[in-house]
Amino acid sequence: MGFLDGLMGNATEVSVEEIEQEFSPILGNNEHVERAFKVVRDMYIFTSGRLILIDKQGLTGKKVDYLSIPYRSISTFSVESAGHFDLESELTLWVSGRHDPIKKELKKGSDVVGIQKLLANKILK
Numbered sequence: 001m002g003f004l005d006g007l008m009g010n011a012t013e014v015s016v017e018e019i020e021q022e023f024s025p026i027l028g029n030n031e032h033v034e035r036a037f038k039v040v041r042d043m044y045i046f047t048s049g050r051l052i053l054i055d056k057q058g059l060t061g062k063k064v065d066y067l068s069i070p071y072r073s074i075s076t077f078s079v080e081s082a083g084h085f086d087l088e089s090e091l092t093l094w095v096s097g098r099h100d101p102i103k104k105e106l107k108k109g110s111d112v113v114g115i116q117k118l119l120a121n122k123i124l125k
Contacts, residue, residue: 042055
């Protein structure tokens with residue numbers, strides 16, 4: 001991930017194997033990581049059963065907020081692909097119990113089709 005991408009808030013896809021090993025203590029017994037994205041210190045991880053939003057806080061990043069969203073709680077999603085002049089794509093999720101949608105930026109070149117397919121397979125069962 002480029003430093004400029006991180007400063008602009010763009011997410012870059014990271015290795016599933018690396019993330020699964022790092023976060024194995026918080027994954028369920030039969031849960032596995034399917035896709036993962038990182039923005040500077042923050043991450044969002046798509047697992048077999050949920051979306052985990054990880055927000056590292058403070059100067060040291062020792063305080064961490066884990067938001068776990070079961071796929072069944074996602075009522076609607078939108079994935080906007082990058083255009084010729086856009087630098088990023090955007091993922092928007094509407095989650096039951098939340099008034100405002102959750103929006104995440106994806107780096108240009110991210111697999112937005114793969115993300116849409118993953119969400120469709122998880123949500124539209």
